[in-house]
Amino acid sequence: MTPVGLARMRLAAQGLLPGIPASTLQVPASTPAQVVGALGMMQAQDLAQACWAVGVRLPGSSLGTIHAALGEGSLIRCWGARGTLMFTTPAMHAPLLLVTAPRMEAAMAAIRKREGITQTEIATLAKAARIRCGAGGATRAQLLQAFADSGSGIEGQRGYHLIVAVCLRGGIVQGPMEPGSGTRQLFMATDSWIPGKTADLDPGNALAMVVRGYFESHGPATVEDCAWWLGLTLARVRAGLEDCTGALASVSVGGATYHFAACHEERLEDPPGARSVIVLPGFDEFLLGYRRRSATLAAEHVQEVTPGKNGIFLRTVHAGGKTVGTWGVGGTARNPQGHHVPFGPDPSASRAKAIAARIEAYIEFRRS
Known part of the structure; x- marks a missing residue:
């Protein structure tokens, strides 16, 4: 296995080679939700480029296809890891936050202290956001006004940090496009926009699921790669790996160990995508x-x-x-x-x- 072989295996795992199913899908993805679900989450701080990241993996799709998925709720956008906006699916929203939110919260502690943002304030605004975003959603301006009406200051960057804090609590996500806008989304109350209960999620199971999903969809990749992507410590990723026995295989290249889906092991000898x-x-x-x-x-x-x-x-x-x-x-x-x-x-x-x-x-x- 050579470095370029690693890259070509990643092309296949990520659904970038026509006719080859992404990750462990049995057939190529046919919807935006399947594209994103196969990767777990996808970088989406730049919404327009994130839409093409989905589109390039979904031949025949259009920008309207991606917007429609956001509009129906099969695809959502939220802060998923490293303090960065991500596309993910409703099914992955709670597990991702359970695994990644604590580290994001810790990373934002100094900013919140500087802005005078307290846990009590966040809890109050989470309730306000749930009410304001529960009936058809709210624009960013409407959400910030709801915060102001609850007694919070929203000047400067404080309003942005309050929105992120409420999102990390799982209270709201970004859903449909704002009417008349191709660049802005409405904020939706999670408990009404994403069906199903999440209170019984097991942290260990969630960690194993997210770590396994990364290596299956991005592999061959290293523990360091996964830790970077999720914003976790190396120890946490290794703990998640311990519960993935049988699902993943590995290969050594240049003295580093790369993990990938065991069902892709046959690609080692002749990685696809040489002419892509x-x-x-x-x-x-x-x-x-x-x-x-x-x-x-x-x-x-x-x-x-x-x-x-x-x-x-x-x-x-x-x-x-x-x-x-x-x-x-x-x-x-x-x-x-x-x-x-x-x-x-x-x-x-x-x-x-x-x-x-x-x-x-x-x-x-x-x-x-």
Whole structure:
């Protein structure tokens, strides 16, 4: 197994190769919820790019397809790990928060102290949010007004931190798009928007489920990768691994141990996707889902993907599992023009044609 072999196995596990089911699905995903469910959660702080992250894994879908899934509640957006917004499914919402919220809460303690945010205040606002978001949802402005009406200050960034605090308590999630908006979502009361009871969740079972789901959908990956993705300690990930016996296999590459779904072990000898050409959004799981990204992104090109190293990931082009360039769309709304910037020499005519076709597929996705 070589680094590029690892990358190609990840392409398959993440549902990025046409005809190959993501993770442990029996057939390729046919809905946005199946795409996201197979990965557990997907980076979604940039909503537009997150929609394409789902769309590129769901051939024939459109932006409207993803928005419809948000509108019907089969797909939700919430703070899922590392203080970052994620797409996930209703079934995974409670287990994810049970596993990841304590660490996020701890990481935000200093900010809350600075802003004078107390647990008593959060509890009060959780009740206010449940009421305000329970009948058809609320816009961000309406939610913040409900907080203000409850006696809380919402000036500066304090309002944002209050929203995150209530979300981490599981009280609200982001659901349908705001009427007339293609960029903003309504906040929905969790107990009315997500059916089913979650009070009896076992923390140990939830940890094992989330850890197993990561390795099945992102593997081959290391314990360090999983800890980064979930925002957990290495010890917690290792504890979760102990309960995954039989479900996962492993391979050693360069002295590191990589775990993956046992049902994918047959791919070790000849990983699929050698001729694949894919254009991905910024912040896509294929790159951002790992602490170490060298299997896909060569060190000399890191600056081209994350210019300034300020946390922004540009859209990327991948061929055979390797990151070979960036891309974008310019022009006008009526006449969008795709372009790509290769790393090194211009690609062959056939690869350039394939890249152009993939970018055109994105433009069509956005039109629909």
